[in-house]
Amino acid sequence: MTLAPERTSLSVQVRLGEDWLTICDLARLTPGRGVAALLPDGRQVALFLDRAGRLYGIDNRDPFGGAAVLSRGLTGTQEGRPFVSSPLLKQRFDLVSGQCLDDETVRLETYEVRAA
């Protein structure tokens, strides 16, 4: 397959201010699942890849339970919008806006992510 070498040569980057921080090879991400990344300032980002190859980044910490585990949640789409469901108490978060879909008052920080 010709796709494979192309995929591995790309890396996942997160935008921090003006700069893009390289996290890992794109091949480390499984479509439909997340990974956690550590930022230089100690924040944690949950990175996701969907079936169509789009990347998303949100804060890794579950605001309800307090543990940093959102990268381990199940993802899906609802009305075309991608979300992750927390593995702790199952609240869902929109991957684009960070909005909690089960509690209007909660919204997570989001990060710009790209494959380069």
Next chain:
Amino acid sequence: MSTTAFVGDRPRPTIVLVGHGMVGQRFLEALAERGLTATHRVVVLGEEPRPAYDRVQLTSYFSGRTPEDLSVTDMEFIAAHGIELHMGDPVETIDRGARKVTARSGLTVGYDVLVLATGSYPFVPPVPRRDAEGCFVYRTIEDLLAIEEYAKSRATTGAVVGGGLLGLEAAGALKGLGLDTHIVEFAPRLMPVQVDEGGGAALLRTIEDMGLSVHTGVGTQEIVTGEDGSVTGMKLSDGSELATDMVVFSAGVRPRDQLARDAGLAVGERGGITVDEQCRTVSDPHVFAIGECALAADGRVYGLVAPGYEQAETAAATIAADEASFTGADLSTKLKLLGVDVASFGDAHGTTEDCLDVVYSDARSGLYKKLVIGRDGTLLGGILVGDAEAYGTLRAFTGSVPPIAPESLVLPAGSGGSAQLGPSALPDEAIICSCHNVSKGTIRAAVTDHSCTTVPEVKKCTKAGTGCGSCVKVLGQLVTAELEASGVEVDKGLCGCFAQTREELYEIVLALRINTYQDLLDRHGRDGARGGDGCEICKPTIASIIASLAPTIGASGYVLDGEQAALQDSNDHFLANLQKNGSYSVVPRIPGGEITPEGLIVIGEIARDFGLYTKITGAQRIDMLGARVEQLPLIWARLVDAGFESGHAYGKALRTVKSCVGQTWCRYGVQDSVRMAIELELRYRGLRSPHKLKSAVSGCARECAEAQSKDFGVIATSNGWNLYVGGNGGATPRHGDLLAQDLSDAELIRLIDRFLMFYMRTADRLERTSTWLERIPGGLDHVREVVVEDSLGIGEELESLMADHVTNYRDEWAATLDDPEKLARFVSFVNAPDTPDPVVGFVSERDQIKPDLPLLSIGTRPLEGSAQR
């Protein structure tokens, strides 16, 4: 009165709001809804540094919500309506003659209408040295930030003065911050306003069991300070002294009416700005007061947010010259801290003349339920401690005669008298959501007239369920009932992605030999879902179907292969159970509960070397908790090496087959129950099913292995084995039904093979055998016909499906350790695999570790069904 009275000489009349709390914000929304923001200039002056936030959920700050998360102010809304917001600038004087207010910064604003929403301040009893360093109140985000900092840097012990709703909440927060926590309450019981003596006793027991120290019937006499002037303790009215590093006063609130007093507006004897039913001050038609600062026309000051919202609506309506009035509100409350269920509603203390109490009390288990019933059978109110499950329905029935006897509403399930009271029996006027004052009629109309078909739609349409959340369950039941009644075909589909039930999907997968999720979704999913990413409900369900049929449909039996990896529930993905702080538990299989001394030593050594917490589980095996994600492969490498396999504690799969010692040792035993338990456990290990499967084998009718409470339980007889099915422990226990008697080993196994495969084929997602047996048409008789008599002629097929499973079983952990690619996922951070997650922390307790998370389950409620693992 008409609006013209407010229109001054200026072209755009001005509304000034003093105080931007929850009620103030609601008032602004009500103004906008009535179009008043277009016709009026609206100016807001707030004392706090930040715009309105959710004070009700304040404590959830300690479970990780940031101040920004708590905000209830949508800045786009403020901008879109041209509202002028001045924060951190409290109003200092009102000049009613000139109709203007002046704020601390010197800013002066003229008004046509002035609305006071200044809220309350915490009451601090006048005890000596109450201002000492280390004394706090609990009202604002700033208070919480200060408490957190002090607790973390300077305190190990904390005391809360006041055992009411807020006091308990504050105590929960201190406990969550790791402090040794005391509660000092002047009244003889906790939550004196909401619960009576019996309820107080049940509550006390529960709170003490959580490790908080409670001192009731004593007052605080003075604060004791050390040399540097900071708190070291407090003297109590019984002469004792309590050592503590900090004190949080939570002894009630008082309306903030000083500004109004200074301006000569009438206030009540015990405080509160006196207003009429339109929320207009009795002293000045240009001034309104709403929320906790107002003394309502019924003579009460309300300390809850729901009545404040109603007042905000009333004031806005009146300003718009619409009819509205606020005549009083319900004081129902449900405590949202510490996971304790406490609720009171209506006339909880039975003050109505001639009323009767119906009480169920079991102080040992912390249960107390009381209903107050009128002479004519009307439900007037009640108190629930320990189990507030029925709160939503009961609250809605308050004021009417419930259609079933009240006793049966408070008795625990299973005690014979209990009956379920469905919301369909409620009258239309019944208030379902008391936070937003939404009646059953309004919710029904949302379905019938506004064509809402889901709970989220109804929430959006009516606001019901968007406050404290305690009505959401009843709301869901109502929406389903209404949809069914109006002939709308209620969608029985698995989820938003599939219109089929789990059973139908199972048949599709089996018949068409579909072995990937994407294939199934793209070919058989709902229109909008095809080509998408699925959702958290169907992915694990389909993954489980594919796994249970793997050998037959030509899929890999290993759950982390290829696409299947992405579908698994989070626990299956890591082959371990996630714990509250992000660490994992490890449960090796111990078939039948039989283990050698060497096996015990290996487990002991591993737990010791990795510093894990160990516990004997309720299912005859050993749990090792507190493993970091990156330690899982290291731990399992040693376990696998010593001959252990995955125990599937994380999977919807066979858990354990418990056993008693049986004939080999026991003087009563008639068969070798341990041997049979091991044989069954090895046969069905790794079997993925709609829900977890549990089993047990007892060596005689004395039943020491509790086989009748299992999905399939086996009890020895002198002639062989009796097979019981559909037993269940858990929240709704059920005794298993006898399926067949005096079976030989081979007959027993054949029947269990068929039974399990038939269940796996026809059950719903997350349906245990007990509920399945009660649901399927024909019940036990039908199952017996299919399984024992083979009435459908599928017996052989079911057996061969099971045979496929048995031959193809592989230990998941051994397979994972063999595959470097699979191991790559067991890292804390993809870009820093050697850095452990700093959030995963532990402290010690009884010589072992326990999770250290600065949180309790405060302010958060698990979503419906989320406990299902």
